[in-house]
Amino acid sequence: xxxxxxxxxxxxxxxxxxxxxxxxxxxxxxxxxxxxxxxxxxxxxxxxxxxxxxxxxxxxxxxxxxxxxxxxxxxxxxxxxxxxxxxxxxxxxxxxxxxxxxxxxxxxxxxxxxxxxxxxxxxxxxxxxxxxxxxxxxxxxxxxxxxxxxxxxxxxxxxxxxxxxxxxxxxxxxxxxxxxxxxxxxxxxxxxxxxxxxxxxxxxxxxxxxxxxxxxxxxxxxxxxxxxxxxxxxxxxxxxxxxxxxxxxxxxxxxxxxxxxxxxxxxxxxxxxxxxxxxxxxxxxxxxxxxxxxxxxxxxxxxxxxxxxxxxxxxxxxxxxxxxxxxxxxxxxxxxxxxxxxxxxxxxxxxxxxxxxxxxxxxxxxxxxxxxxxxxxxxxxxxxxxxxxxxxxxxxxxxxxxxxxxxxxxxxxxxxxxxxxxxxxxxxxxxxxxxxxxxxxxxxxxxxxxxxxxxxxxxxxxxxxxxxxxxxxxxxxxxxxxxxxxxxxxxxxxxxxxxxxxxxxxxxxxxxxxxxxxxxxxxxxxxxxxxxxxxxxxxxxxxxxxxxxxxxxxxxxxxxxxxxxxxxxxxxxxxxxxxxxx
Ligand code: SF4
Numbered sequence: 210x211x212x213x214x215x216x217x218x219x220x221x222x223x224x225x226x227x228x229x230x231x232x233x234x235x236x237x238x239x240x241x242x243x244x245x246x247x248x249x250x251x252x253x254x255x256x257x258x259x260x261x262x263x264x265x266x267x268x269x270x271x272x273x274x275x276x277x278x279x280x281x282x283x284x285x286x287x288x289x290x291x292x293x294x295x296x297x298x299x300x301x302x303x304x305x306x307x308x309x310x311x312x313x314x315x316x317x318x319x320x321x322x323x324x325x326x327x328x329x330x331x332x333x334x335x336x337x338x339x340x341x342x343x344x345x346x347x348x349x350x351x352x353x354x355x356x357x358x359x360x361x362x363x364x365x366x367x368x369x370x371x372x373x374x375x376x377x378x379x380x381x382x383x384x385x386x387x388x389x390x391x392x393x394x395x396x397x398x399x400x401x402x403x404x405x406x407x408x409x410x411x412x413x414x415x416x417x418x419x420x421x422x423x424x425x426x427x428x429x430x431x432x433x434x435x436x437x438x439x440x441x442x443x444x445x446x447x448x449x450x451x452x453x454x455x456x457x458x459x460x461x462x463x464x465x466x467x468x469x470x471x472x473x474x475x476x477x478x479x480x481x482x483x484x485x486x487x488x489x490x491x492x493x494x495x496x497x498x499x500x501x502x503x504x505x506x507x508x509x510x511x512x513x514x515x516x517x518x519x520x521x522x523x524x525x526x527x528x529x530x531x532x533x534x535x536x537x538x539x540x541x542x543x544x545x546x547x548x549x550x551x552x553x554x555x556x557x558x559x560x561x562x563x564x565x566x567x568x569x570x571x572x573x574x575x576x577x578x579x580x581x582x583x584x585x586x587x588x589x590x591x592x593x594x595x596x597x598x599x600x601x602x603x604x605x606x607x608x609x610x611x612x613x614x615x616x617x618x619x620x621x622x623x624x625x626x627x628x629x630x631x632x633x634x635x636x637x638x639x640x641x642x643x644x645x646x647x648x649x650x651x652x653x654x655x656x657x658x659x660x661x662x663x664x665x666x667x668x669x670x671x672x673x674x675x676x677x678x679x680x681x682x683x684x685x686x687x688x689x690x691x692x693x694x695x696x697x698x699x700x701x702x703x704x705x706x707x708x709x710x711x712x713x714x715x716x717x718x719x720x721x722x723x724x725x726x727x728x729x730x731x732x733x734x735x736x737x738x739x740x741x742x743x744x745x746x747x748x749x750x751x752x753x754x755x756x757x758x759x760x761x762x763x764x765x766x767x768x769x770x771x772x773x774x775x776x777x778x779x780x781x782x783x784x785x786x787x788x789x790x791x
Contacts, residue, residue: 210483211459212484213459214463217404221395223301230299238262240271243269243272243294246281251468252422276299278299278300279334280305281334300334304334311323311364315338318360319362320342321342324347324364325424331366355384363378364392366424367395367398374394401463408463409436409461413460414438414457415460416443416461417443417465419444419468421442426465426466429465445472499566513782517531517535518737533584534589544574545578545582551571586600668724669737677774677778679710707749707753721735721737731788737785
């Protein structure tokens with residue numbers, strides 16, 4: 210069974226904003242945080258927020274009250290602002306626009322017809338802005354029951370079904386030929402509905418992931434049903450039945466605007482497991498690649514290649530032992546970290562594939578980790594004091610990183626600290642270690658090793674690890690929000706982050722060229738422009754090409770992206786080796 214995914218998945222901008230605001234307030238821990246009604250229509254996301262400490266507002270006169278994404282009628286807002294509470298308005302900006310439009314039209318003495326569900330919180334809010342001028346219709350037939358009016362305007366609940374707009378607007382125009390028609394269905398919703406229609410042409414079943422009470426998810430499911438395909442509305446994995454997919458060749462997956470990426474990831478994992486159980490040996494290579502990535506073998510190979518490249522840049526010829534040390538050391542560190550983190554509940558939600566892999570092979574992976582760690586230590590003992598220090602230092606960094614409580618630093622400096630400082634320390638450590646192993650000696654001459662070649666090589670390694678850290682963070686942005694950890698993506702926003710990264714790539718390419726021109730780096734530096742800055746330029750274009758899809762669904766192309774991210778290190782090592790040959 211093939212699985213086709215909608216390009217737009219995960220929270221829509223309005224829901225993401227509301228969730229981010231709430232996570233942010235809960236992380237501050239400065240008093241009770243309440244939601245005025247259900248913040249978003251998605252049960253698993255709400256449960257997560259309740260676990261983190263969110264409470265439903267029951268009229269308390271303290272703490273922070275968050276206005277739900279659907280908005281509130283103005284009189285209820287006024288009551289809130291009159292209380293001794295901090296009001297945090299998470300009303301979606303698009304809903305705000307519609308509220309303003311309703312108020313303007315009502316002020317012009319027009320009858321404001323709102324097409325939507327009368328009991329939906331957004332419509333209740335809109336009716337508050339319309340006052341006595343407001344009327345709600347759910348179907349075209351109900352237009353005939355509306356009272357007479359001189360002038361009317363028709364607008365829509367933001368999550369209505371786009372395909373029904375012509376029908377409803379025609380019914381209004383039939384009665385009021387001069388009626389003003391304002392299709393206020395949100396762009397995010399229109400896009401998702403169009404995608405379901407596109408996907409339906411390529412699949413023989415549809416899975417729509419989202420809340421059972423979510424209006425927009427119901428609209429998506431309706432669009433799916435209208436295509437004639439069997440459409441499953443799935444909120445949790447309990448809603449998936451393997452029997453439903455026995456005869457299915459291609460299943461298309463779309464999700465409602467309030468469906469989280471980790472909820473999608475869980476459903477996808479179940480679907481993938483189903484698909485794998487239907488396939489035979491042809492799947493061997495994809496499973497093999499998956500196992501290599503999840504067990505960090507590719508990451509370790511890549512980083513060890515980078516260490517080899519660094520020493521070649523310094524004019525040294527590293528022995529095979531040097532490569533094997535870094536391979537086993539990095540493998541042990543990555544596996545140790547992942548085994549430790551696999552007990553983390555937030556990661557269970559954010560990356561269920563990885564968690565399932567670690568649960569299934571736990572004992573083998575622990576054995577693999579210990580074997581790798583001892584092999585690295587043995588190689589270090591056979592080689593040089595520097596490698597022993599690197600080996601022990603690596604474990605120290607990992608332990609400190611895992612067990613140190615997060616300091617109360619400004620969010621931006623915390624976000625920069627991880628990829629920046631860690632990468633810097635790694636890079637310097639690798640470079641520092643680079644010279645002694647080539648002489649297989651216990652004596653090394655730091656800091657006299659600190660010449661222009663060493664500095665140039667450390668710059669190359671730092672740039673490569675820095676971009677690696679940033680790219681892996683970009684892919685895991687939603688998971689990091691659940692962790693409550695700030696990242697550059699969440700702080701800077703996508704546009705600024707893209708500009709920042711493109712500037713960084715340009716400086717990196719310039720640095721390599723200038724380093725070569727000044728004689729600080731060998732001609733290898735020019736070759737590294739291709740698998741460093743240029744490679745990452747195209748990788749970034751790919752990652753950001755469908756912003757919603759890339760940002761909100763980290764596991765969607767997770768394996769492919771992880772492979773692409775770490776492959777650049779293998780390419781770097783390969784380029785360096787080829788360069789050394791010729
Ligand atoms: Fe806002 Fe549209 Fe999302 Fe509703 S679906 S919260 S209107 S962005």
